[in-house]
Each structure stands twice: as C-alpha cells, then as structure tokens.
Amino acid sequence: MRLVAYQSPNGPVMGRVDGDSVARLCDLDVFYGDPGTFLNAQRLAETEQPLAEVVQVPPVPKTSQILCVGLNYADHITETGKDRPEAPNIFARWYTTLACQDAEVPVPSGEPGLDWEGELGVIIGQELVDVSEDEAMAGVLGYTCFNDISARTYQHRTSQWALGKNARNSGPIGPAVVTADEIGDPYSLRLETRYNDRVVQSTSTNLMIFKIAETISYASRCITLRPGDIIATGTPSGIGSRMVPPILMTPGDRVEVEIENIGVLRTRIV
Numbered sequence: 001m002r003l004v005a006y007q008s009p010n011g012p013v014m015g016r017v018d019g020d021s022v023a024r025l026c027d028l029d030v031f032y033g034d035p036g037t038f039l040n041a042q043r044l045a046e047t048e049q050p051l052a053e054v055v056q057v058p059p060v061p062k063t064s065q066i067l068c069v070g071l072n073y074a075d076h077i078t079e080t081g082k083d084r085p086e087a088p089n090i091f092a093r094w095y096t097t098l099a100c101q102d103a104e105v106p107v108p109s110g111e112p113g114l115d116w117e118g119e120l121g122v123i124i125g126q127e128l129v130d131v132s133e134d135e136a137m138a139g140v141l142g143y144t145c146f147n148d149i150s151a152r153t154y155q156h157r158t159s160q161w162a163l164g165k166n167a168r169n170s171g172p173i174g175p176a177v178v179t180a181d182e183i184g185d186p187y188s189l190r191l192e193t194r195y196n197d198r199v200v201q202s203t204s205t206n207l208m209i210f211k212i213a214e215t216i217s218y219a220s221r222c223i224t225l226r227p228g229d230i231i232a233t234g235t236p237s238g239i240g241s242r243m244v245p246p247i248l249m250t251p252g253d254r255v256e257v258e259i260e261n262i263g264v265l266r267t268r269i270v
Contacts, residue, residue, distance in 0.1 A: 006054035072234025113248025117235035118193030121146035201238035
C-alpha cells in the first residue's frame with residue numbers, strides 16, 4: 001500500500017494512493033492511533049480525489065520523533081575523514097523542519113548554500129520499548145525517501161549538530177510511504193540523489209553499516225519509539241561539501257532523491 005497525508009477542511013488525513021487518485025482512510029492522528037486497523041481494512045472510505053490536486057502534509061503526526069543516523073555508510077565516513085562509530089550515531093530533527101514533495105527550501109542567512117543527503121526513511125508503526133533485533137522489523141510501518149538537507153556552516157561551527165540539521169523546510173520526506181509488506185527487501189534498494197539532473201549519490205541500502213533492525217533495537221533500549229516516528233538511516237558518499245571543488249545548493253537549484261520501489265522526492269532551493 002502507498003500512503004500519503006494531505007490537508008482536508010477538517011485537518012490532515014491519511015489516504016491510500018490508487019494510481020493517480022487518493023482515497024481517504026481517516027484523520028492522520030486517528031491513523032497513528034492504530035495503523036494496523038486501517039491497513040487491514042477491507043473497505044476504504046468513500047471519497048477519492050486526484051492525487052495531483054491534494055495539498056500534501058508530512059505523513060506523520062506532529063508528535064513524531066525524527067531520529068537521523070549519521071555516518072552509516074563506509075564510503076561517506078571515508079569522505080568526511082571521521083572515525084567509524086561503534087554504535088548508531090543518532091541525532092534528532094524536529095517535526096517543524098519536515099517538508100513535502102516539491103517543497104521550497106530557503107538558504108539560511110550566513111550560509112553559502114545547502115548540502116544534500118539522500119536517505120531511506122523508516123516509519124515506525126507500533127510502540128517499541130527495549131526490543132531485540134529479531135523483534136524490531138515487526139514494528140516498521142513502511143519506508144519513504146528522505147533528504148537530510150544540511151546547513152554545514154551552522155552544523156560544524158560547534159560540536160552539536162542540531163542547528164545545522166534543522167534549518168527551515170530542510171527535511172523533505174515523500175513522495176509516499178510504501179508499507180513494509182510491499183517494499184520488498186529494504187536492504188536491496190537502489191538509492192540515487194540528483195543535483196540539477198547530475199547524479200551525485202548512487203548506492204544500495206545493503207551497504208548500511210548499522211542495519212535498520214539494529215538501529216531500532218539500539219534506540220528502543222533508551223527511548224520509546226511510537227507510531228509515526230521516523231528513522232532516517234544515513235547517507236552514502238557524494239555530499240556536495242566534500243566534492244573538489246565543493247558544491248552547495250543555492251537558489252534556483254533542484255535536488256531529487258529516488259529510491260527503488262518508492263519513487264522520486266523533488267525539492268527546490270530558494
């Protein structure tokens with residue numbers, strides 16, 4: 001099943017994509033109260049409308065915790081010159097940074113430009129507390145594309161990354177959430193990032209250092225993961241700031257993150 005969230009007159013709702021149309025399932029917060037009920041329903045709600053006409057919103061509740069895994073591909077570690085972490089290197093994003101398909105991302109004051117980081121996003125579908133790796137994957141609702149757009153000047157000015165990883169609209173997500181039963185093997189998906197149509201990142205998710213199950217299990221030992229939480233699983237090599245010469249996104253640039261079986265997430269820099 002492919003899911004998108006969109007704005008209705010009464011607030012955000014979750015819908016199921018059927019071709020070029022979307023059928024309303026329920027209110028977004030109601031969906032995340034018990035995702036399984038709606039995913040297993042035999043009948044959808046009666047209203048359908050063209051997908052192109054809806055105003056998409058982030059496909060998670062406003063309470064979503066967004067956990068990002070840094071340094072999770074060996075080639076990216078090499079290009080940054082950093083040491084390989086001994087455990088998943090997790091930092092946080094805020095819900096208010098999330099953006100949707102075709103979002104406009106402004107370059108913050110004081111930044112020469114923004115950097116891209118194409119990633120596989122994991123959406124949690126049930127409460128997880130201190131789960132084992134064997135138990136972890138049962139708690140995954142689905143997968144999506146994520147672009148961890150980074151303001152490197154702010155990120156590297158101090159030892160804390162939070163400011164540079166939470167610039168306005170800098171967390172594009174989409175274009176849909178594909179449920180775990182339809183995605184296939186999440187460790188064999190092709191991921192490609194394109195900057196103004198130039199391929200800058202290309203990898204397979206099987207090259208992650210810390211696999212999804214390991215990251216979920218590790219995080220759940222310390223925090224409670226809840227339905228609608230996001231885990232951004234890390235980016236491969238090919239970030240612009242490490243190119244020679246460096247390339248940063250400035251107003252007028254476009255970036256796309258494409259993941260096999262999910263689709264293309266498009267973003268514009270303004």
